[in-house]
Amino acid sequence: MPVVDQRSAPRTPRRRPAPRPAAAKGPPPRSRMHGLWPYALIAPAVGGMLYLLAYPLVRAVLISFQDFRLRQLIAGDAEFVGLRNYRTLLSDPRFWEVVRRTFLFMAINVALIMVIATLVALMVERLGRIGRTVVLSSLVLAWAMPVVAATTVFQWLFHSEFGIVNWSLTSLGFESFDRYPWFADGTAAFAILVTLIVWQSVPFAAITLYSALTTVPLELYESARLDGAGAGRVFRSVTFPMLRPIFLLVISLEVIWTFKAFVQIWVMTRGGPGDATTILPVYAVQTALSGQRYDLGSAASMVTVVLMSGVLVLYFRQMLRQEDETR
Secondary structure (H helix, E strand, O other): OOOOOOOOOOOOOOOOOOOOOOOOOOOOOOOHHHHHHHHHHHHHHHHHHHHHHHHHHHHHHHHHOEOOOHHHHHHOOOOEOOOHHHHHHHOOHHHHHHHHHHHHHHHHHHHHHHHHHHHHHHHHHHOOHHHHHHHHHHHHHHHHOOHHHHHHHHHHHOOOOOOHHHHHHHHOOOHHHOOOOHHHOHHHHHHHHHHHHHHHHHHHHHHHHHHHHOOOOHHHHHHHHHOOOOHHHHHHHHHHHHOHHHHHHHHHHHHHHHHOOOHHHHHHOOOOOOOOOOOHHHHHHHHHHOOOOHHHHHHHHHHHHHHHHHHHHHHHHHHHHHHHHHO
């Protein structure tokens, strides 16, 4: 058998392996730390909010279920008594008188604020550029005034000896108002507080409603006027239906702000004379500080929150029901 020389034999070329397709380049995988970075940025704000808002609320709830007076405040050995504080509170006739006065105070303030703010917003919409600038600037300045400063100004306005109100009425011939003690009369003190809170609250409501009015298409007003609708009919059929959500929002905020009004009353009258200007927040502070019954004061605060939430829930349900009926 012939021997074949391997060196002289023809060699078959080797096939090179086909190149592998390059992997598609995409965005690099996000690291876990990179995904948590946004949460780390907002964590201080969330933690501060929880500490300033949630912790006092939880603490007040706990105190309302404890026997918490001056000794417990110092020693820290308060014991839980269940619903005893709430039973004591709800069986107090003075508490229910304060609740009635609180709802009356809230209803009067919210009604006056919404009526005056709506009229001011409609007026600003019809003013020229200069008049609109003057009115809006005045509203912003009144809104920006600190609450304590505004309350002090009203105290001096109605001062019995040096107040400009008594001086003006006396100059007009009403001699009975010479050195008239406004804050010694319960009805007068109540009316002054209503005036103060309305004066402080109208700017926000008026500016908000005016901003909403600028979004209503002018074609709707023109069509309504061509159909012979007057100003009142235009407001009821065009303006109010278009701005119903804004009215709902403003009324809700005003209910909250007037229901928990405290600084104005505490600075001006401290709830007096008698209980003529005492509403639930003032009653809670009076109970906690004057009687050193921090447990009853916390219970009154919790009842205030529940009542205010109930009012808002009922109002929202009524508004939503009306919207469903109009659809």
